[in-house]
Amino acid sequence: MANTLQSKKRIRRNNRRAEVNGARKSRIRGFIKKVETACTDGDKGAAQEALKTAQPEIAKGVAKGVMHKNTAARKMSRLSKRVAAL
Template sequence: MANHVSSLKRARQTEKRTAVNRANRSRVRTSLRSLREALTKGDAKAAQEQYRETVSTLDKSVQKGVFHKNTVSRYKARLNARVKALATA
């Protein structure tokens, strides 16, 4: 455990930051899970609506530094392809 005042402060800051990052990551995972469930159910309208919410959540996660922008771009592209495939089917 830290002994110096500055290292104690850093430990406190790290705990707070970790909690924020964990909450943001959890929010993204929940949104992705909801979208994947909508896709497996086969409801195109619900999947489209959930896709919009998921994209918003993913974009916010990039701003907050949870994910890299290229990772999110890849997620969005793959999810959009699945939503489109469901809509045309």
């Protein structure tokens, strides 16, 4: 249990940041899911549009510290590859 004021504040801050970061991760996953569903449906145009909107969101996740840059690069690469294969 936190005893000092600083540790209590740190717990409050961590909870707030976890909530915000969770929302960011969820948003990114949603954009990725749109690309993947468009790929499974075989709709190349929709997949390309979804990829165009997903890439900046993934990059924003890296900038905000929610996602590691190599993870983001890997995800973008794999999504691009799937769209190109259509």
